[in-house]
Amino acid sequence: EPEVTQTPSHQVTQMGQEVILRCVPISNHLYFYWYRQILGQKVEFLVSFYNNEISEKSEIFDDQFSVERPDGSNFTLKIRSTKLEDSAMYFCASRGPTEIHYEQYFGPGTRLTVT
Amino acid sequence: SQQGEEDPQALSIQEGENATMNCSYKTSINNLQWYRQNSGRGLVHLILIRSNEREKHSGRLRVTLDTSKKSSSLLITASRAADTASYFCATYVMGFQKLVFGTGTRLLVSP
Numbered sequence: 299e300p301e302v303t304q305t306p307s308h309q310v311t312q313m314g315q316e317v318i319l320r321c322v323p324i325s326n327h328l329y330f331y332w333y334r335q336i337l338g339q340k341v342e343f344l345v346s347f348y349n350n351e352i353s354e355k356s357e358i359f360d361d362q363f364s365v366e367r368p369d370g371s372n373f374t375l376k377i378r379s380t381k382l383e384d385s386a387m388y389f390c391a392s393r394g395p396t397e398i399h400y401e402q403y404f405g406p407g408t409r410l411t412v413t
Numbered sequence: 414s415q416q417g418e419e420d421p422q423a424l425s426i427q428e429g430e431n432a433t434m435n436c437s438y439k440t441s442i443n444n445l446q447w448y449r450q451n452s453g454r455g456l457v458h459l460i461l462i463r464s465n466e467r468e469k470h471s472g473r474l475r476v477t478l479d480t481s482k483k484s485s486s487l488l489i490t491a492s493r494a495a496d497t498a499s500y501f502c503a504t505y506v507m508g509f510q511k512l513v514f515g516t517g518t519r520l521l522v523s524p
Contacts, residue, residue: 329510331510331511331512333512333514340501340514340515340516340517341456341501341503341512341514342514343511343512343513343514346510346511348510353510354509354510354511356511387453389455389456391456400443400444400446400461400505401446401458401461402446402458402512403458404448404455404456404457404458405455406454406455407454407455409453
């Protein structure tokens with residue numbers, strides 16, 4: 299069964315460093331998402347991406363964040379200058395192949411630890 | 414209350430018993446979904462119920478939706494130790510592309 303994959307599973311970085319989290323969505327999906335979950339808290343929406351552009355973003359997704367789909371398979375989240383409060387699990391999700399397929403399929407997550 | 418709040422926050426039962434979790438939300442929705450999360454892992458989609466549906470079944474799962482009360486419930490029948498996880502409701506708000514997750518219910522099923 300197709301699945302969303304994410305790399306790395308765990309990333310440790312120092313405050314102020316740039317990180318890139320990578321995701322490979324399900325191949326025939328068209329809608330892509332990043333969510334995050336701070337330890338013990340609810341899952342929060344960060345950004346949605348469709349047709350090579352951001353379709354919606356949350357207040358969390360400020361200028362320090364960016365997303366990219368550099369080729370036909372990868373979907374990345376970049377945090378330019380990490381802060382301690384960026385420590386969280388980051389989940390990629392995809393849905394498709396059409397607009398009416400609402401179920402989102404999540405990857406296993408990347409645990410980001412900012413020290 | 415926030416969009417998507419579940420109760421109880423934690424539920425502890427014995428294997429074979431039924432587990433019921435409730436979710437309330439605030440805005441008009443297109444659909445409501447339930448997800449399971451094992452400790453420290455990703456979210457697994459369980460079931461989706463559309464705003465024009467009142468009840469849906471999938472295996473041992475039964476979901477109800479009451480749009481007049483803006484609430485949903487998830488029933489897991491004949492629970493197993495492997496059902497131990499956190500369960501989240503997530504709403505697809507009208508006009509938006511994102512899922513809004515609830516606070517979750519931590520379910521512990523003891524053998």
